[in-house]
Amino acid sequence: MKEKDNRPVYLNILTINLPIIGISSFLHRVSGFVLFSTYLVLVWMLNRSLTSEEEFVQLLSDLRNNFSLKILIFLISITIFYHSLIGIKKLITDFFGVGEQLKSGSIISWIYNVMFVLISITTLIFIFC
């Protein structure tokens, strides 16, 4: 039987520096997990909207007036945006080789993260104002 290795392993990601590309990649994973976990909410809403005309109108009303639902929709929306934006960035890197150097990759990551913040602010205004 293989002996258990009791030696410590240093692996505290809170104390290990990651470049912006790494942080974006990590958040891309997290956003993917959140989307997977919350897709049932979207399916539930789709189901409600298709049940009947009254239910559709009621759902629209809930979306406009229920503050908790608004927050949920806002969070799901920005998660979709983040996952899509960083996903597109990865596809562009894979297909066209753009951002394969640390400097260019970092600049592109910053651009995408700033785009995400701007889109999030627009979404916030759209949902809550």
Next chain:
Amino acid sequence: MSATIPLKELKPLILSVYRFDPNKDKKAYMQDIEIEVPDNKDLMVLDVLHLAKEKETSLSFRRSCAEGVCGSDGMNINGKNGLACTTPLSEAVKRNKLVLRPMPGLPVIRDLIVDMKQFFNQFEKVKPYLITKDDAPELERKQSPAEREKLDGLYECILCGCCSTACPSFWWNPDKFLGPAALLYSLRFIVDSRDQATEERLDDLDDAFSLYRCHGIMNCVSVCPKGLNPAEAISNIRKKLTNRNR
């Protein structure tokens, strides 16, 4: 070293270092050691370790050439992997504190010394040597300057392990994902005009884990003490596999 420097030119520095002695410690811990470093000279992190060892004689770390060639003293310096011998204090110290930990993801043998077995196991898998099928020529296997140029940026790797131990994909799958260093070496032999096992090398990488676990995080590029770009090498292997499978 400290004896030759006038006392008035010394300044205090807190060295926070990861400690683990398998003979007496059940858990690793951080120890603060106060040392004095010259105010008018930029020491390397390795020099600081030597100064700390004068106070804490049991402090253990690897070192050999002390000039960034052997790759023995790779460690995590204030959160970023690097070689202690080529990292100046001016770059590493933050708020008068230097934090040294072992390279992440590998079992710690003692203090800053990690067991590199997993790293070298992965390195071995890429067959890091020329494979030839023809009979050996009388003198040597020749290469044109243009063919030789293709190896630039690949052959300089010193196998310090800084890149692979900074790679999250290697942390999660150290036995399946080959890691940036091994893959850099793999490309070094794939593009070598004298090597005659290109197809076999690509076959070995064509699975879900060996190569494709790289997600382009680029921490390998960020930490490489030789300024190499393993992420680009991995991308080049990917392109070769894609073109081959078309």
